[in-house]
Amino acid sequence: MNEFARPTLDDVARAAGVSTATVSRCLNTPDRVIAATRERVMKAVDALGYTPDFGGRALASRRTNTVGAIIPTMDNAIFARGLQAFQETLSKCGKTLLVASSGYDPQREREQMEVMASRGVDGLLLIGSARPESSREFLRRRGIPFVAAWNLGGAEGCFVGFDNRAAAASLTERVIARGHRRLAMISGISHMNDRAADRIAGVLAAAAAAGIARSELPVIESGYGFDDAAKAFAELMAQTPRPTAVLCGNDVLAVGAMQKARELGLRVPEDVSITGFDDIDLASVVTPKLTTVEVPHQRMGEAAAGMLIKLINKQPVEPQIEFPTTVVERGTLGPPPGN
Amino acid sequence: MNEFARPTLDDVARAAGVSTATVSRCLNTPDRVIAATRERVMKAVDALGYTPDFGGRALASRRTNTVGAIIPTMDNAIFARGLQAFQETLSKCGKTLLVASSGYDPQREREQMEVMASRGVDGLLLIGSARPESSREFLRRRGIPFVAAWNLGGAEGCFVGFDNRAAAASLTERVIARGHRRLAMISGISHMNDRAADRIAGVLAAAAAAGIARSELPVIESGYGFDDAAKAFAELMAQTPRPTAVLCGNDVLAVGAMQKARELGLRVPEDVSITGFDDIDLASVVTPKLTTVEVPHQRMGEAAAGMLIKLINKQPVEPQIEFPTTVVERGTLGPPPGN
DNA sequence: TTGTAGGCGTTATCAA
DNA sequence: TTGATAACGCCTACAA
Numbered sequence: 001m002n003e004f005a006r007p008t009l010d011d012v013a014r015a016a017g018v019s020t021a022t023v024s025r026c027l028n029t030p031d032r033v034i035a036a037t038r039e040r041v042m043k044a045v046d047a048l049g050y051t052p053d054f055g056g057r058a059l060a061s062r063r064t065n066t067v068g069a070i071i072p073t074m075d076n077a078i079f080a081r082g083l084q085a086f087q088e089t090l091s092k093c094g095k096t097l098l099v100a101s102s103g104y105d106p107q108r109e110r111e112q113m114e115v116m117a118s119r120g121v122d123g124l125l126l127i128g129s130a131r132p133e134s135s136r137e138f139l140r141r142r143g144i145p146f147v148a149a150w151n152l153g154g155a156e157g158c159f160v161g162f163d164n165r166a167a168a169a170s171l172t173e174r175v176i177a178r179g180h181r182r183l184a185m186i187s188g189i190s191h192m193n194d195r196a197a198d199r200i201a202g203v204l205a206a207a208a209a210a211g212i213a214r215s216e217l218p219v220i221e222s223g224y225g226f227d228d229a230a231k232a233f234a235e236l237m238a239q240t241p242r243p244t245a246v247l248c249g250n251d252v253l254a255v256g257a258m259q260k261a262r263e264l265g266l267r268v269p270e271d272v273s274i275t276g277f278d279d280i281d282l283a284s285v286v287t288p289k290l291t292t293v294e295v296p297h298q299r300m301g302e303a304a305a306g307m308l309i310k311l312i313n314k315q316p317v318e319p320q321i322e323f324p325t326t327v328v329e330r331g332t333l334g335p336p337p338g339n
Numbered sequence: 340m341n342e343f344a345r346p347t348l349d350d351v352a353r354a355a356g357v358s359t360a361t362v363s364r365c366l367n368t369p370d371r372v373i374a375a376t377r378e379r380v381m382k383a384v385d386a387l388g389y390t391p392d393f394g395g396r397a398l399a400s401r402r403t404n405t406v407g408a409i410i411p412t413m414d415n416a417i418f419a420r421g422l423q424a425f426q427e428t429l430s431k432c433g434k435t436l437l438v439a440s441s442g443y444d445p446q447r448e449r450e451q452m453e454v455m456a457s458r459g460v461d462g463l464l465l466i467g468s469a470r471p472e473s474s475r476e477f478l479r480r481r482g483i484p485f486v487a488a489w490n491l492g493g494a495e496g497c498f499v500g501f502d503n504r505a506a507a508a509s510l511t512e513r514v515i516a517r518g519h520r521r522l523a524m525i526s527g528i529s530h531m532n533d534r535a536a537d538r539i540a541g542v543l544a545a546a547a548a549a550g551i552a553r554s555e556l557p558v559i560e561s562g563y564g565f566d567d568a569a570k571a572f573a574e575l576m577a578q579t580p581r582p583t584a585v586l587c588g589n590d591v592l593a594v595g596a597m598q599k600a601r602e603l604g605l606r607v608p609e610d611v612s613i614t615g616f617d618d619i620d621l622a623s624v625v626t627p628k629l630t631t632v633e634v635p636h637q638r639m640g641e642a643a644a645g646m647l648i649k650l651i652n653k654q655p656v657e658p659q660i661e662f663p664t665t666v667v668e669r670g671t672l673g674p675p676p677g678n
Numbered sequence: 679t680t681g682t683a684g685g686c687g688t689t690a691t692c693a694a
Numbered sequence: 695t696t697g698a699t700a701a702c703g704c705c706t707a708c709a710a
Contacts, residue, residue: 008687019697024689034695049480051457054403056687058394059702066437066458073423080419084412087440096454098405099438101426115435118390119405141388226620255624281565285594287626347703358681363705373679395703398686 007048016044027052058120067308068098068116069125070109076224076252077280078297079127082149085301086125093309095122104224106192110135117142123308129153130194145311149304151194152322158311159320160304164195167293167325168202168247171275174327175245176210180273180336183207184243185219186232186253196221199249199277218243222253229256230263237264237272244272244336251276251283254290258332269334279328288331295325346387355383366391397459406647407437407455408464409448415563415591416619417636418466421488424640425464432648434461443563445531449474456481462647468492469533484650488643490533491661497650498659499643503534506632506664507541507586510614513666514584515549519612519675522546523582524558525571525592535560538588538616557582561592568595569602576603576611583611583675590615590622593629597671608673618667627670634664 013020018037025033026041033041044050058064067090071079087097098119102109109126113135116124124139124146139146146157153159175183185203188196200219207217218239222232229248233256236243248254254276261268268274268288276283276292283290303321310317352359357376364372365380372380383389397403406429410418426436437460441448448465452474455463463478463485478485485496492498514522522542529536539558546556557578561571568587572595575582587593593615600607607613607627615622615631622629642660649656 009689010687020688021690021697021699022695025696028689032695037695051453053398053687054457054459055394055397055399055401055704056702057689059392059398059686059704060394060688060690062394062689062702064393074413074419074426075423077416077419080413080416084414084440087413087438091439091451091454096458097438099426099436100430101423112430114390115430118393119435120393259624282621282624285598285621286624348705349703359704360682360706361680364680367705371679376679392703394688395686396705398688399703399705401686401705 006053007050008053009050011048012041012044012050015048016041064120064122065095066098066119066121067095067123067125067312068100068112068119068121070100070102070112070116071125071127072104073101074099077282078250078278078295081280082297082301082304085298086305089302089305090309093305095309104189104193106131106135110138113138117144123147123312125149125304125308128194129157129159130192130197132192145308147304147308147311149300151198152320157319158307158317160300160307160323161321162295162300162323162325164198165202165205167295167327168199168277169206170202170325171277171293171327172203172206172247173210174329175247175273175275175333176206176212178245178273178333178335180245181210181212182241182243182336183212183217183245183247184236184239185217185247185249186229186236186257187219187221187249188224188253189221196249203247224250224252226252226256226259229253230260233257233260234264237261237266242272245275245333246272247275249277251278251280251290251292254292254332255282255286258286258290268332271337273334273336274332276332284330291330291333292328293325294328296323299323345392346389347392348389350387351380351383351389354387355380403459403461404434405437405458405460406434406462406464406651407439407451407458407460409439409441409451409455410464410466411443412440413438416621417489417589417617417634420619420636421640421643424637425644428641428644429648432644434648443528443532445470445474449477452477456483462486462651464488464643464647466490467533468496468498469531469536471531484647486643486647486650488639490537491659496658497646497656499639499646499662500660501634501639501662501664503537504541504544506634506666507538507616508545509541510616510632510666511542511545511586512549513668514586514612514614514672515545515551517584517612517672517674519584520549520551521580521582521675522551522556522584522586523575523578524556524586524588525568525575525596526558526560526588527563527592528560535588542586563591565591565595565598568592569599572596572599573603576600576605581611584614584672585611586614588616590617590619590629590631593631593671594621594625597625597629607671610676612673612675613671615671623669630669630672631667632664633667635662638662 100112129148190197220232222228279294439451468487490500527535559571561567618633
């Protein structure tokens with residue numbers, strides 16, 4: 001054996017004086033090997049510093065012990081957090097994580113799905129379930145187990161998430177209960193993004209229930225940066241009558257709005273109330289602290305990993321794990337001005 | 340061919356009326372195949388929906404087109420940002436990213452290195468270069484190309500980073516120039532973390548150059564949470580004489596310190612100045628905005644990917660890419676009280 | 679330019 | 695409990 005080449009099963013087998021089959025069994029199903037031989041084999045294994053070859057193993061066993069995750073972006077703290085938890089849980093189960101990002105683009109998501117498939121991932125983590133039929137068809141055809149996270153779902157598939165719509169509605173009710181009637185919303189782009197769409201729907205539903213006309217509730221869909229939100233906020237503040245409360249689709253947007261408010265000389269919450277969604281670190285660091293909706297991102301990441309692993313092992317799973325959310329009232333929601 | 344089985348090279352070859360070798364060539368070295376046949380083959384490829392099998396390819400070619408990254412945690416915005424850029428760049432080059440996290444623990448980092456190695460990654464991204472000799476030995480033995488990022492290095496290896504020491508020193512000089520003499524530092528844990536260690540060294544060096552005795556510059560090494568930093572800050576503020584400026588090893592620590600300052604009824608910067616490091620989003624969102632050091636994390640991620648790819652392709656690389664950093668003065672640094 | 683054929687390292691099926 | 699041995703799907707000299 002070449003001194004620099006990686007040792008193979010064969011080398012180990014020869015060193016231990018057994019067949020390759022036995023070595024393989026020692027590694028994969030140790031209990032099917034008598035203790036004495038197993039010990040001898042294991043000694044040879046780490047004498048040689050043997051580690052199994054991934055390609056060979058994948059080829060022969062049709063399994064990669066690899067799972068993929070396609071998320072919009074890791075730049076967003078909520079996905080980064082969730083992904084971290086997802087990865088750690090996977091790691092504990094001996095699986096490793098392949099990551100790709102879609103940049104919120106269904107086309108790129110689809111491409112990454114193909115990449116993942118060709119990498120032979122055993123399962124897939126996807127965010128949300130709004131995607132073109134062709135992508136869903138692809139998943140079905142390939143028969144790749146997957147879970148959709150960060151939202152709840154309709155009929156098909158497995159979900160680990162929370163009720164975006166209900167959470168948004170409940171936050172909106174709180175705002176209305178404070179006496180606000182002139183609401184506005186800054187949302188993320190809702191196209192092919194069910195989290196954003198559901199949050200809009202929730203706000204609208206709560207407003208409607210309170211007798212606020214749809215036409216009196218401007219909704220601006222904005223990009224995901226502070227600046228985008230700031231611009232949207234300025235636009236909103238230029239309207240007459242001016243909204244007294246601006247509900248934002250996530251904390252980043254809310255903070256962007258707060259910054260613009262300060263620039264405009266508007267006090268929060270005295271002149272205008274602002275709310276967020278997600279409760280990331282940012283939320284409790286701004287002044288005043290952001291009123292927002294708390295979501296257990298890390299626990300969702302863990303749960304998603306657990307469910308996916310069950311799916312891969314063909315164990316029974318409940319089709320949906322729902323997490324509760326909580327409105328956390330902090331400093332950016334007050335009564336409307338002049339009350 | 341079974342209707343549900345994935346098509347293989349063989350299926351494509353038969354469908355196109357050529358040999359498997361030709362199909363393989365069409366996929367890997369298209370220019371070595373005449374246009375007419377190539378076209379025929381490609382038609383068959385997507386008629387069948389063929390995608391190459393990863394295991395087979397890895398086994399035969401001894402390459403996985405996969406690179407690994409082992410980072411302390413994705414919870415930290417700076418690594419998440421960098422990783423995002425790293426991944427995108429890789430993706431453009433047809434490589435996919437395997438991620439693992441060490442939780443700042445050299446032992447876990449080592450385990451993940453072994454996982455990555457056994458996955459057959461073509462290259463590895465590591466953070467920093469402080470790690471046990473045994474880990475470095477492992478890398479050497481396996482001959483896995485890797486780049487160390489977020490810092491600059493000594494002799495061996497490739498680096499994409501910046502000069503933590505110099506940046507910290509330069510920030511400290513600014514603080515001293517404002518008239519501060521009683522400094523203190525809240526650092527991350529410096530054991531096996533050269534970024535943290537270098538930042539401490541930079542602060543100390545600048546202080547020494549200004550004639551400030553080491554014994555008069557307390558340094559507390561704290562965990563990475565807001566709370567840890569808050570606790571450290573409280574400890575610092577309890578000392579007499581009280582430091583007039585607290586330099587923090589990163590922005591998260593600085594924000595934790597700011598929160599505690601507010602709790603203690605201390606105004607920033609009137610009663611005490613605070614500085615950070617990294618310039619993450621957090622920094623410009625707190626009130627007052629944080630004086631910190633700006634570091635181009637995304638560009639570092641891209642550069643690291645580029646360098647690693649060259650390394651993998653055995654192209655020549657400069658051993659080190661250094662990025663500049665800038666002190667950004669915002670609101671948390673003022674003159675010492677009573678000046 | 680294309681085809682033939684051997685081998686990559688493992689797992690899995692059968693026998694022994 | 696163990697050992698032979700045939701896949702697994704692809705790449706790549708080498709030959710045609």
